[in-house]
Amino acid sequence: MLSVQNLEKTYHSNQLDSPVLKGLNLDVKQGEFAAVMGPSGSGKTTLLNILSGFLNADGGKVLLDGQDILHAQQEELTQIRQKKLGYVFQDFMLLDSLTTQENVYLPQVIAGKDQKEMMTDTELLFRQFGIRDIALKYPGQISGGQKQRVAVARALSNHPLLVLADEPTGNLDSRSGEAVMDAFIKAKEEFGATILMVTHDAKAASRTGRVITLKDGEIRSELMKNGSDRSFMEEILHYLGEA
Numbered sequence: 001m002l003s004v005q006n007l008e009k010t011y012h013s014n015q016l017d018s019p020v021l022k023g024l025n026l027d028v029k030q031g032e033f034a035a036v037m038g039p040s041g042s043g044k045t046t047l048l049n050i051l052s053g054f055l056n057a058d059g060g061k062v063l064l065d066g067q068d069i070l071h072a073q074q075e076e077l078t079q080i081r082q083k084k085l086g087y088v089f090q091d092f093m094l095l096d097s098l099t100t101q102e103n104v105y106l107p108q109v110i111a112g113k114d115q116k117e118m119m120t121d122t123e124l125l126f127r128q129f130g131i132r133d134i135a136l137k138y139p140g141q142i143s144g145g146q147k148q149r150v151a152v153a154r155a156l157s158n159h160p161l162l163v164l165a166d167e168p169t170g171n172l173d174s175r176s177g178e179a180v181m182d183a184f185i186k187a188k189e190e191f192g193a194t195i196l197m198v199t200h201d202a203k204a205a206s207r208t209g210r211v212i213t214l215k216d217g218e219i220r221s222e223l224m225k226n227g228s229d230r231s232f233m234e235e236i237l238h239y240l241g242e243a
C-alpha cells in the first residue's frame, strides 16, 4: 500500500550539507497501524513531511497505492493530499472559529463530497470516537484529548488510504493520550484505516502492531508485537534503553 524505496534527503544550510535520510526503505501494509520511533534529529518528521508531499526528497520513490508521490504533478499531488491522505498533528491544527463538527466537514467540502454522505460519515465518526456531545462546541471549549479525537475524525473523513500522525499524543496527559490511541485502534478495526504514527511515547507505540526505529537516517530495527500491549511496551522500552 505504501512503499518507500531508497529515500534520500539532505538539508543544505550555511553551505553545510546535512544528510538526514540515507536510502531509507519502508513498506506499510493496508490496514496496518505502525509507529516510527528514534532519537531526536533522526529524521522522523522529515520522513513524514515527505510522505505528506509537503517536502521534496533528493532521491528514491514513495509509492502510495502504486502512485509515485515524489514525481506527481502539482495538481495530482493536491488530489492525493485531499483524497488519499489524512493528517493528525501534535498541536491538533483545528480552526478555532469553526465548531468541531464544521472542522470535520471542511476537508470533505473541499474534496467535493455529497452533503448527505458528509453528514452521515461525520455523525458516525463522532459516535465512534465518543465526541458526539461536543459536536457544536468550538475548539476553545474542549479538552486537548477531545481536540485530538476531533482531529482523528477529520483525518478519516475522506476515507484516506493512509493516515499520517506526527506525535499525536505529544501534548496530552496520559489519560487523554489513551483516549486518542483508542480512537486510532477503532479507526483501524472498524474503518480499516492504515496508520503511520511518529511518536516518542513507548506506551502509545505499544498500542500499534509494529515499531520501526530510525537512527542516523536509516531504519535501525523493526519490532513486531507478539503479545499484549504491556509486554510490547516492555520490549520497546528495553530496546530503546539498549539503543
Ligand SMILES: Nc1ncnc2c1ncn2[C@@H]1O[C@H](COP(=O)(O)OP(=O)(O)OP(=O)(O)O)[C@@H](O)[C@H]1O
Residues within 6 Å of the ligand: 011, 012, 013, 018, 020, 038, 039, 040, 041, 042, 043, 044, 045, 046, 047
Ligand atoms: N529545514 C531544515 N533545514 C536544515 N536542517 C533541518 C531542517 N529540518 C530539519 N533539519 C535537521 O534534520 C535533522 C532531522 O530532523 P527531523 O525534524 O526530521 O528529526 P526528528 O527525528 O523528527 O526529531 P524530533 O524527534 O526532535 O522531532 C535534524 O538534525 C534537524 O536539525
